[in-house]
Structures are given as structure tokens and as C-alpha cells.
Amino acid sequence: MEDELSGYRGPARELLLRAGARVGDEVELALSDGGSISGTLMPRYEHADDSHVTLKLGNGYNIGISVSRISEIRISRRRAPQPSPEPAPARAQPGRGEVLVLGTGGTIASRIDYRTGAVTPVFRPEDLYSRVPGLYEIARLDTELLFNVLSENMTPDHWSALAERVGRAAAKGYRGIVVTHGTDTMHYTAAALSFALEGLPVPVILVGAQRSSDRPSSDAYTNLKGAVAAAARGDFSGVYVAMHRSLSDLEIAIHRGVRVRKNHTSRRDAFQSINSGPAAVVDLRTMEVKKLEELPPRSDPGSLRVKPRFDRRAFLLKYFPGMDGSIVDALVDAGYRALILEGTGLGHVGRQLQGSIARAIEEGVFVGMTSQCIWGSVRMTVYETGRDLLRLGVVPLGDMLSEVALVKAMWLLGQGAGPEDMRSLMPSNLRGEISERRRIVA
């Protein structure tokens, strides 16, 4: 019965067992106050409390009803029989796959939850084939669970380990590599892999889900399918993020790892390419992978160089009115070697920070400017404040995202970059992280 009442525990489970109800059944709950509610019995999260039953109503909303209010459960219609899992195809032998799927946390396979580690991960290729219809037709998979961490607990050390593992796999001849990842910090990790893996011969596709796979609205399976298609079939190389392009299930957007940001807490199209469209799309009906812009082609593994070190002594500081220089002083005193300012507008911070910024730069700390506007580009020659900051030695970072600038600074410091290297390399376009090339006069 484990699967029949997925996630239910305690009193709620007992009540459902007594009624013989199963997840997916149409049920009518008679309530102790005389009313009744009809809907489809939904699974519960593994962390959910044990005293509610969840129904999906006709209007699409899920509601939780306390067991104490339920006087009777009537089953109106049994759920349609589930298709039995496809048998694991004989050809899917470990170590012979075309695409490597690397897990970094969570329970892909059993739930493709990507986050909570409560359930023993089931992550074998045959599990994925049976749960994601059509996946087997796209590519033979190898799978490996590399970490089991929540995305918000990812650190630069995880980036290093992941880069090393991806690098080995790319050198080994996989057609592509998929990294399943929590969405919270997936764009930071995508940037980290972009810098750490130079001359990647194949596509490396990060993928997550905004809703876990035990929810009917889950995007986990569609995203994974799109990611595997891009890894196996995309005629490009480099690091990308694969997520829904819109609220519909028509396309998976393939975003460049250095141009993408999570812009919504919960929507399935939360990830967006900034200052451009996505680099490619996967059509979920045909599973075709279509480039939308010029991308680096697949290449020989011989050109790959893995540079996995990151140095944490970089800080991203978002400016706000009323901030004073003491925070900058404190960061310099604490030993930070790079400060990425997230300024206002075209790249400004209040005058009261100038003394501390000047001191930081004198002490060899790199100070770069990005914008908290997110879209558009820093341009520090337009106004007096920008020109003052330029004179102090603040380096404008074009339209580089602040998050990407932070990761790049950690990576350059990790490669041993000194103050002069930082000043020349931070504003240089190494991996497509600066998209705007035109220079506007006047």
C-alpha cells in the first residue's frame, strides 16, 4: 500500500485505509458539519502533518481537510489503472550510457523532488525510464548521485567537486551531461561550472523543478526530458539551464549558464535569460532541440581544461539608501579580496561610500560595479557619480549579472588572480557573461 496512499501517515492514513481509498480516486468527503466536498484524492508531502487529507477540487485548487471534520469517505470513482512501469530495457547497461545524469541532492527518480532528502534516493536509469515516458527513446542514461544537499546549502566547495566530476565525464566521451539541482541557487552553480570548465566539448545541462513530482502540476519530468534531449541532441557545447519557457508544457528553454536568473519564487517559467532570449528551446512534442542564437559547437575533448578552484573571499553587496562605508571597511578588514557592488541605475552608490571604496582599492581589493536593476547595463560615464567611482578605480562590469560577477570573482581569485588580473579579467568577456558589445558615444 506504500504507493497507494503516498505520504499519508497517522490518523489521515488510517481513515483512508478504512475507506479503502487510494491516491487518484474521486472521493466525496461527508463532513461532520453536514456539508460535503468532492474531489480527487491527492498524495501528501513526506513532511506534511498527519491529520489532513488533500483533495484537488474541480477548479484545480488543492485543499487540505482536517481528519476531525470528516465523518465519512465515499469513493465516487476509482482512479484509472496506472500503466505498469516499462521494463528496464536490456540495452540500458550501467556505464554504457550516452548521457550522464548527475544528482546533487534530493530524490530524483522516486519524486524528482531535487530538494528534500527524506526518502532513499532511487536514481537508477531504469527508474527514470519507467517514470518519465519517452525518456528511453531520447538517450541511454548513466546516473550517479554526487551529493545530497539542499540547493540553498550549496557552497563553492560543491561547485568545485561538481566541476571535477563533470570534467571527468566530459573527457570520458559522454554526448552530454545533465545535472539535477535545486532551483534556489541553480543559476549560481551554472555560472560556476561555466567558468570552471574551459573548452567544454559537450553540453552540460542543469535542470530543476519548481514543483516536486508528487504533485500533478509538477514540471520535474518535462524539465528532465528537455534537459536530456538538449544534452544528447543539442549541436552546441557549454553550460546551460533547462526549465520551462512558459506556463504551458510546450517548450523547455535552454538558457546560457552565465545569462540566467531565477526571477520568480514559484512559477515554472521562473528562470529567464537576462538581456536576451534563451539560447535554444526543446519542443516537448517532437523533442527537437532548436538553437535560437549562435552557440559554440561540440568539439574535441582534448580542448577541455578543468579549473575547479573557487576562493570565497568575494562579497556581493547590494547598495541601499542610508548604507554607509563601514560595511565596506568591515569586509576589507575581514580579508575579502573582491567586492561586487550591486549599485542603483547605471551603476551608482551614495557618495558616503566613496572614502571606504577608495581605501579598499588602495589595499588591493577589486571593486566591480553591477546594477540591482537586473536588466540593462552598467554605464558609469553618464553621470557625475559614475565618473567619480571610475576615478576611484571601480570597474564597470557591463551587463554582467551581479550573481555571475560574484561567482566569476570567486573563480578568478581561485585561479590566483592578483589585483591587476582582476581589473583586466573581470570586465573581459570570458564565457559570454557580458552580452552587450556596442559602445554608445554621448
Place this chain on the structure above:
Amino acid sequence: MEDELSGYRGPARELLLRAGARVGDEVELALSDGGSISGTLMPRYEHADDSHVTLKLGNGYNIGISVSRISEIRISRRRAPQPSPEPAPARAQPGRGEVLVLGTGGTIASRIDYRTGAVTPVFRPEDLYSRVPGLYEIARLDTELLFNVLSENMTPDHWSALAERVGRAAAKGYRGIVVTHGTDTMHYTAAALSFALEGLPVPVILVGAQRSSDRPSSDAYTNLKGAVAAAARGDFSGVYVAMHRSLSDLEIAIHRGVRVRKNHTSRRDAFQSINSGPAAVVDLRTMEVKKLEELPPRSDPGSLRVKPRFDRRAFLLKYFPGMDGSIVDALVDAGYRALILEGTGLGHVGRQLQGSIARAIEEGVFVGMTSQCIWGSVRMTVYETGRDLLRLGVVPLGDMLSEVALVKAMWLLGQGAGPEDMRSLMPSNLRGEISERRRIVA
């Protein structure tokens, strides 16, 4: 000749004077290398160097050409004669206006630049009428230059002074008040006025420009017209931001002061309402003001209460992977009383911060959670990390923008709020700063 060669100085000015060229003329520049360039002679910024001439090409781009490359200037066509300024209407007497326009910096009137203070401000109503066609028909204005600061140098002290001045004007019976403001921090100031002015009887409209009025693409005049229309004609009260709704000149969007963000460094539609559309729009053809949602009506000035104090001991901290707790410790040690975390996703920060956050809360520091995703809402009951943070006492702030949460914290502290007041008032909806009311079960 001041206006004929606006902004030109030194060698560039001499060259143009010799040729008899005026801003707006179609000219052909013969170049010393044998080539030539044709276009419209553009004005220069007052801070621009003195050795370039700026032309607008047929493709719409402005380019700067060094004087040293120019061998001759030929005038192909004189610009069309400028309409002479409307005479100042006799009825526009100081102190009798319907709308008060408060300047906070820059040179509205001569340029509506909103930022650079280099030119003596000309800010009389008659100057505005003559420069903004149709403005006189909308409302009689009084004007006052309150400060002359760049927007990025605005501080909570400026917010206090501005709130007091706006409060006096609202009590005096103006139909509406317009505040011209640099765009960099206009949304912070809009939030500040929203909290400081309780029971506002009339609309208070902040307005800026993304391009200064000496550029043909300037949005300064259209934005100002829209702002004055909203102040004079809008049948609502409260604090709003008026800026272009799109790239076209059809509509000015009126955004709620607590729901708006600058999302682009340079586009004229940079300001967007987050998690909703704009509250109202002004049709620039008819100058009609149309509400798009339910808004507080105009009311009696007697209900107005001005609470202008802000306390700077609040800090907005954007989380990133690799951040550790020492920054939180340093802020607590420095005496901050409120910490607004800009977490990832639904409201998370890495586990390694939990000890420092717990200590901060024990010492009476308010710790609130917002999301760096910008769109969507914090929801901390979904995942383990969120629940851990809730247990420590971190307060989820719904879909309040992080910038608004910071300003609100400064304002509540300024009103003398203690830790318990902060915990109850920060997540309460005081001015529409929390838009999402529905509670989702399961």
C-alpha cells in the same frame, strides 16, 4: 547663442560657431581622412568633453566625432524654426496653484534632467508651461525646489524632510503633489513616503526621467505631464510613481509606491509594478486618468498624520552561496536592529548562517525574509530550510519587495517599534506592501 549650441564648449563650440551651425541643423561633416558623415547636429551634455561633435545618424544612433577629424562642416538644411515659448499665462500666480511640484534635485525646467545640478535651476511654473506643451491645460502649478541632490545620494534624512514638506502641502489643500526625483532610488523614496504619510487625502506622484530633456528621446516631458494629470485628476489618494508604461509614448503607468521597482538601467519603461499591473494609467492623447484597480479615494485632510522619522539601523542583506554567518554577527555587533534577508527561492539562506541568525534574534534584532527572485512570494513552510528558519524566529514577509521591507523596517524603528512590535507589524499589510492574501494549503 546659448541655446543654439547647447552644451558645446571649447574647440567644438568654436568650430560650430565658425560654420554657423545650430543644434537641430542637418549637417555634413567632411573628415580629414577624406570621408564624410551626415546627420542632425545634437546638443551635448553639460559635462561632455569639449572636443567632440555629436550627430544623430539616419539609423537613429548618436555618434561623437572628434573635432580633430573634421575638416569642414556644411549645413545641408536648417532646422525648422522652434515655436516660441507660450507666454506665461496671467492666471499662473505663485501660491495659487492646484498642484505643487516639488523638486528634489537636478534641473527640471531647463532640462528636466533630475540629476546633475550644474545649471541654475529654472523651475518656475511659467518655465514648465512653456517647455511642456499642454501642461497648462491640465493644472495650475506651484513649484518649489526642495533639495538639489543626486538620487543615489538620497538618504533617510531626505525622506524625512520630503515627507514633512509633502505633508504640509497636502494639509494646505493642494489637489495633488508631484515630486520630481532621480530614478535610481525613486522606488525607495516612494516606499518611504508611503509609510511616513498616513491617511493622505490626495495623490502624491513621484516622477523621473530615464533620458534627460536635452535628448530628443527624452521621456521627461511626457512623464511630467502624466504625473501632473494623475495629481490633479486622479480620483485616488496615496503615493505613486509615474513613468512610461511601455517604449511607446501612449501611456504613463501609475505604480503604487510600495509595489514598484526599477527593473532596467535605461529603458523608459524601467519601472514595473511587481506581482500586479500598474494601479492606474494616464492616456497621453486624452490625458485621461484611468484606475486599473481599487484604490483609496481622496479624503479629508483631517485624516492625515505625518510620521516622518526613519532609523537607519536596518540592513538589507542579499544572500549568496558561500556567505557565512560572520557578516550577520558584524551587523549585530555594529548595532543594527533589523536585518532584511534577501534569500533564495521561497525564502532560504544556507544552513551555515543559522547560528548567527539565532543569536541576532536572541539579542532582539528583527530578522525578516524576502526573496531575491523579485516576483512571487516567500513561503517558508514548504521546505526544511524554511521551517528551520521559522523555528529560529525569522519572519516571512510574503511578497513584500526587499527594498520596501528595508524602508518599512527603518520607518517602524523610527516610530520607536521594539522587537515585539517589529514581529507583528513587519508582516502586517499597512500600505498595500503585501499584495498576496490567499493562503494555500498543501
